Amino acid sequence: TQLLEQSPQFLSIQEGENLTVYCNSSSVFSSLQWYRQEPGEGPVLLVTVVTGGEVKKLKRLTFQFGDARKDSSLHITAAQPGDTGLYLCAGGPSGTYKYIFGTGTRLKVLA
Amino acid sequence: EAGVAQSPRYKIIEKRQSVAFWCNPISGHATLYWYQQILGQGPKLLIQFQNNGVVDDSQLPKDRFSAERLKGVDSTLKIQPAKLEDSAVYLCASSPGWAEKLFFGSGTQLSVL
Numbered sequence: 001t002q003l004l005e006q007s008p009q010f011l012s013i014q015e016g017e018n019l020t021v022y023c024n025s026s027s028v029f030s031s032l033q034w035y036r037q038e039p040g041e042g043p044v045l046l047v048t049v050v051t052g053g054e055v056k057k058l059k060r061l062t063f064q065f066g067d068a069r070k071d072s073s074l075h076i077t078a079a080q081p082g083d084t085g086l087y088l089c090a091g092g093p094s095g096t097y098k099y100i101f102g103t104g105t106r107l108k109v110l111a
Numbered sequence: 112e113a114g115v116a117q118s119p120r121y122k123i124i125e126k127r128q129s130v131a132f133w134c135n136p137i138s139g140h141a142t143l144y145w146y147q148q149i150l151g152q153g154p155k156l157l158i159q160f161q162n163n164g165v166v167d168d169s170q171l172p173k174d175r176f177s178a179e180r181l182k183g184v185d186s187t188l189k190i191q192p193a194k195l196e197d198s199a200v201y202l203c204a205s206s207p208g209w210a211e212k213l214f215f216g217s218g219t220q221l222s223v224l
Contacts, residue, residue: 006153031210042115042202042215043154088153092210097159098167099144099210104153 003027004089004102012108013079021074021105023089032072032091034063035101043088043101069094079109113137117203117216125224129191132219136184136205142166143180144213145188146202154202160186161209193223 007022023032031050035043047056049065049072056063060083062075072089089102116135124130136143141162146154157176158168162183171178175194180186190197200220204213 004153033212035213040217042204042218043213044215045212048212086151090213096167097161097209098156098169099142099159099206099213100156101146101153104151106151 004091004100006087006089006102006105008105009103010106010108012110015080015109015111016078019076019079019107021076021087021107023072023074023102025070025093027093028069029091030069030094032065032069032089034072034074035088035090037086037088043086043090076107079107081109081111083107084109115203115205115214115216117219119219120217121220121222123222123224124193126195127192129189130193130221131190132188132201132203132221134186134188134203134216136186136203137214140205140207140214141183142206142209142211143186144202144204144206145178145186146204148200148202148218150200157188157201166209190221193221195223197221198223 033048034046037043052067052069054065060077064073087105092099143160145157148154157171158178159166160180163180178188200218202218204215206213
């Protein structure tokens, strides 16, 4: 079973702090995507990383795809209360055509 | 452009009853997904369609869950009979193709009492 394990599962930090969320798998992915989900809504795409070693920046968010395309990370600089939500990595394991989500990281940023 | 439509928004049933969810994807999207999401966890793929064919249903409890996608457009997901552990949010999503950006509906929150 292909799994995407995220860590940490929960994170509660003060406004202005930095944080990193990890997404790991034993499978290779052709690409990985990061989503954010707010209560009562479906996940919304933040970014797609495709190439091993790729780094993408989206304002205060930095996404990295591992060289072996088995892991990814999301770094948030100077977190704000508006960053609060459930962060999910997702992708299609190589050799399959299904699309799976990670276990999720619930982030709460306190003002 | 209209988004992914799901109904109903909420459903409360007793265990052993039946329930059905409906999804209308974005026009032209070939891939349709049904996910089950337990509160605070990541969505779990139940079934994935490519047009009207099944790509993956390995985690669909086939003794009680069924799904179909008629004419490669709308889809329904049925649970019969429901169990307490089926209480969750059922999300439908569509994408132009495999592993492309997924667009989600608002989900159906199911409570089984």
